[in-house]
Amino acid sequence: MVTITDIAAKAGVSKATVSYVLNERATAVRISEDTRQRVMEAATELGYRRNELARAVTTGKSRMLGFWVMESQHEPVARVLAGAMKEANLHDYFIKMLGFDNEANPQRIIEQCIEWRLAGIITIHASPVALDHLHPQIERFEIPMVLVDCQGPRTGSIHITSDQIQGVRLAIEHLVSLGHRKIAYVTGRAAENELLSHRRAEAYQQVMQERGLDEHINVVYGNWDTAHTEAETRRLLSLPQDSPLRPTAIACWSDLTAMVVIRTATQMGIRVPEELSVTGFDDLAGAALYNPPLTTVSQAFEEIGSTAVRRLLNGPNGTPVKQKQCREEVLPVRLIVRASTAPVAN
Amino acid sequence: MVTITDIAAKAGVSKATVSYVLNERATAVRISEDTRQRVMEAATELGYRRNELARAVTTGKSRMLGFWVMESQHEPVARVLAGAMKEANLHDYFIKMLGFDNEANPQRIIEQCIEWRLAGIITIHASPVALDHLHPQIERFEIPMVLVDCQGPRTGSIHITSDQIQGVRLAIEHLVSLGHRKIAYVTGRAAENELLSHRRAEAYQQVMQERGLDEHINVVYGNWDTAHTEAETRRLLSLPQDSPLRPTAIACWSDLTAMVVIRTATQMGIRVPEELSVTGFDDLAGAALYNPPLTTVSQAFEEIGSTAVRRLLNGPNGTPVKQKQCREEVLPVRLIVRASTAPVAN
DNA sequence: GTGAAAGCGCTAACAC
DNA sequence: GTGTTAGCGCTTTCAC
Numbered sequence: 001m002v003t004i005t006d007i008a009a010k011a012g013v014s015k016a017t018v019s020y021v022l023n024e025r026a027t028a029v030r031i032s033e034d035t036r037q038r039v040m041e042a043a044t045e046l047g048y049r050r051n052e053l054a055r056a057v058t059t060g061k062s063r064m065l066g067f068w069v070m071e072s073q074h075e076p077v078a079r080v081l082a083g084a085m086k087e088a089n090l091h092d093y094f095i096k097m098l099g100f101d102n103e104a105n106p107q108r109i110i111e112q113c114i115e116w117r118l119a120g121i122i123t124i125h126a127s128p129v130a131l132d133h134l135h136p137q138i139e140r141f142e143i144p145m146v147l148v149d150c151q152g153p154r155t156g157s158i159h160i161t162s163d164q165i166q167g168v169r170l171a172i173e174h175l176v177s178l179g180h181r182k183i184a185y186v187t188g189r190a191a192e193n194e195l196l197s198h199r200r201a202e203a204y205q206q207v208m209q210e211r212g213l214d215e216h217i218n219v220v221y222g223n224w225d226t227a228h229t230e231a232e233t234r235r236l237l238s239l240p241q242d243s244p245l246r247p248t249a250i251a252c253w254s255d256l257t258a259m260v261v262i263r264t265a266t267q268m269g270i271r272v273p274e275e276l277s278v279t280g281f282d283d284l285a286g287a288a289l290y291n292p293p294l295t296t297v298s299q300a301f302e303e304i305g306s307t308a309v310r311r312l313l314n315g316p317n318g319t320p321v322k323q324k325q326c327r328e329e330v331l332p333v334r335l336i337v338r339a340s341t342a343p344v345a346n
Numbered sequence: 347m348v349t350i351t352d353i354a355a356k357a358g359v360s361k362a363t364v365s366y367v368l369n370e371r372a373t374a375v376r377i378s379e380d381t382r383q384r385v386m387e388a389a390t391e392l393g394y395r396r397n398e399l400a401r402a403v404t405t406g407k408s409r410m411l412g413f414w415v416m417e418s419q420h421e422p423v424a425r426v427l428a429g430a431m432k433e434a435n436l437h438d439y440f441i442k443m444l445g446f447d448n449e450a451n452p453q454r455i456i457e458q459c460i461e462w463r464l465a466g467i468i469t470i471h472a473s474p475v476a477l478d479h480l481h482p483q484i485e486r487f488e489i490p491m492v493l494v495d496c497q498g499p500r501t502g503s504i505h506i507t508s509d510q511i512q513g514v515r516l517a518i519e520h521l522v523s524l525g526h527r528k529i530a531y532v533t534g535r536a537a538e539n540e541l542l543s544h545r546r547a548e549a550y551q552q553v554m555q556e557r558g559l560d561e562h563i564n565v566v567y568g569n570w571d572t573a574h575t576e577a578e579t580r581r582l583l584s585l586p587q588d589s590p591l592r593p594t595a596i597a598c599w600s601d602l603t604a605m606v607v608i609r610t611a612t613q614m615g616i617r618v619p620e621e622l623s624v625t626g627f628d629d630l631a632g633a634a635l636y637n638p639p640l641t642t643v644s645q646a647f648e649e650i651g652s653t654a655v656r657r658l659l660n661g662p663n664g665t666p667v668k669q670k671q672c673r674e675e676v677l678p679v680r681l682i683v684r685a686s687t688a689p690v691a692n
Numbered sequence: 693g694t695g696a697a698a699g700c701g702c703t704a705a706c707a708c
Numbered sequence: 709g710t711g712t713t714a715g716c717g718c719t720t721t722c723a724c
Binding site for chain 3: 001003004005015016019020023050051053054055056057058059
Binding site: 049051052057064071072073074075077078079081085094095097111114116140141226256259262263266284286288289290291292293302 | 417442443458602606
C-alpha cells in the first residue's frame with residue numbers, strides 16, 4: 001500500500017509538502033503550482049489512497065457517526081437510516097452501525113463509541129433504561145448525541161420526532177369531518193414509558209374533548225401484538241350498534257395496527273370503508289398498497305434522519321457541537337387520504 | 347482521554363507491558379499475575395478506553411465491514427443488514443454503511459473502502475454497471491467482497507441469494523395442488539439484466555411445462571411500477587373466462603406486487619381467494635397483515651446477512667479470506683400458506 | 693518477566 | 709515556499 005512517504009520520494013519533496021497538497025491546503029500561500037503538480041502526478045501514478053485511519057488518529061476526529069438501533073428490521077428505522085446516510089455523505093461523514101437485537105449490554109455500545117472516537121451518535125427508539133446507562137458516559141466523554149423517537153421522556157439531549165400530536169389531530173379531524181363521532185383509538189402499549197403511544201393517545205383524547213365527543217372517547221391498547229389487537233378489535237366491533245362506544249371509525253396509532261384492524265373487520269363481514277373507517281400512522285410502503293389503501297399520517301422518516309445528522313454536525317465548519325441542551329425538535333406530518341375512510345353511514 | 351502511557355505511569359510499568367496485558371496476551375508466559383493485576387486496576391481506575399483507531403493503524407486491519415446498498419429504505423435490505431450486524435457483532439466487527447440513493451459515482455465508494463482499510467465489503471442489489479467499476483479495484487487492493495442478490499450474473503465473487511427457483515416452484519406447485527391450471531406470473535422488469543426477475547420467471551415456465559401446462563404459460567411484467575402492474579392485472583382479469591390465458595391464479599414475483607394484484611382484483615369485484623388465488627414472494631412484515639393474509643414464499647433475509655459476513659470472515663481465526671472463487675450460495679426458502687390462495691372454483 | 697525503541701501513516705508547529 | 713521535527717496512541721521486535 002503506497003504512503004505519502006513514497007509520494008514524497010517520487011516527487012522529490014518532503015512528507016509535509018505532500019500532506020499539504022493532498023489536503024488542498026496547497027492554495028493557502030504555500031506550495032508552488034509547480035510542486036503541487038509534481039506531487040499530484042506522483043500520487044495518481046502510484047495509485048495512492050489516503051489512510052483515513054491514520055488520519056483520524058492524528059487529528060483525533062473520526063468523521064464517523066454511530067447509528068444505534070434496537071431493531072433494525074423495521075421500515076421506519078431503515079428510512080431514517082437512509083436519510084442519515086445521505087446527509088452524512090454530503091459532509092463526508094460515515095454511518096457506523098451499532099446495536100443489538102435485545103437491549104443486552106448497552107454498556108458495550110458506549111465502549112465501542114469511545115473506542116472508535118465517534119464524532120457523534122444517533123439513537124433510535126432507545127429505551128429509558130438504556131439511556132440511563134448511556135448518558136453519564138456520553139457526557140463524560142463529550143460525545144454529541146441526538147435521540148430519534150425515543151421511548152421515554154429525556155433530558156440532556158436533542159430529541160427529534162414527528163409531530164405526533166398534530167398527526168393524531170389531522171386523523172381525528174378528518175374522521176370528524178366525514179361525520180364520524182364514535183371514534184375509537186387503538187394505541188400501542190399501556191406502559192407508562194411508551195412515550196409515543198402515550199402521546200398519541202393523549203392527543204386523541206384532547207381532540208375528542210375539543211369536539212365535544214367526550215362520551216365516545218375509547219382508548220384501546222394493542223400491546224404490539226397482532227392477536228391481542230385482533231381480539232380488542234373484535235370486542236369493539238361486537239358492541240351493540242347503539243352503544244356510544246361502538247365505533248364507526250377507528251384511528252390507529254400505526255399502519256401495522258390499522259392493517260390488523262381492517263383485516264379483522266373484513267373477517268367479521270364489516271366492510272371498510274363503507275361500514276367502518278380506519279386510519280393509520282406512518283405511511284409505510286405497504287400502506288398505499290393495502291386493501292383498501294390506507295388513509296394515514298405520513299411521517300418524514302428520511303428527513304428525521306437527515307435532520308439528526310445535521311444537528312450532530314451543526315458546529316462551525318462541520319465540527320460536531322457539544323450540546324448540553326435538552327430540546328425537542330418536531331417535524332411536520334401530512335395526512336394522506338386514501339380509501340380506508342369514508343363518510344359515516346347514514 | 348487516558349492512554350496506555352498514563353496507565354503505564356500509574357502502574358509503574360512500561361507501555362509494552364500494558365499493551366500485553368490489555369490484549370490478554372498476558373497469559374502467554376509473559377506478565378506475572380501481580381503486574382497484570384496492577385495494570386488492570388490502573389486501567390479501570392483511570393477509566394481507560396482503548397483507541398481502536400490507533401490500534402487499527404498499527405495493525406493495518408480495521409475490523410470494519412462495508413455494507414454497500416443502493417436503496418436502503420426497503421424492508422428486505424433492512425433485514426439483511428440486521429442479520430449482518432448481529433453476526434459482525436459476534437466477531438467484534440462493525441458494519442459501516444456505504445451507499446448512495448442513485449448509483450452516482452461507485453468510484454467514490456471504492457475509494458472510501460480503501461481509505462478506511464475495510465476488512466471486507468457486502469454489496470446488496472448491486473447493478474452490473476456498478477460492479478464493473480468495483481471489481482478491478484477490489485481485486486487490486488484485495489478487499490474481500492460478497493454479493494447479495496445482485497442484479498446481474500457475476501464472476502469473481504461469492505454471491506448469496508435465496509433459492510429463487512425452489513421458491514417459485516413451491517408457489518406454483520401449491521397452486522397446482524389446489525387445482526389451478528391457468529396460472530399467470532407477474533414478474534419485475536423485462537430488462538435482460540434483472541437477474542432475479544428473470545430467474546423467477548424462468549422457473550415458473552419450467553414448472554408449468556413439467557406439469558403440462560404449457561398453453562397456460564403467461565408471463566407479465568410489472569416493471570416495478572404500481573400503475574403498470576395494475577393495468578396489466580386488469581388486462582389479465584378482463585380476458586374472457588374461457589381463454590386459456592385468463593388466470594384463476596396469479597403468482598407474483600414479490601409481496602408488493604401481490605398486494606397490487608389483489609387490490610386490483612378486489613376493485614374489479616373479483617374476490618380473493620374465492621375467485622382468484624394470489625401468491626407473493628418475500629414474506630414482508632406486511633404480508634401476514636394483508637387483507638387477505640398473503641400466501642407467500644419466505645426468504646431468510648436475516649440469515650442471508652449473517653451468512654454474508656461469515657463468508658467474509660471465514661479465514662482461520664477471523665482473518666478475512668481473499669477469495670478469487672466465483673461461487674453462488676443459495677439459501678433455502680419456505681412456503682407460507684395463508685389466506686390468499688384457495689382451491690380453484692370449478 | 694519486563695522495558696526500550698522503532699515503527700504504523702499521517703498532521704501540524706516551527707524553522708529556514 | 710518548503711523541509712525538519714515532533715508527535716497521535718498503539719503494537720511488536722529484541723535486548724536485558
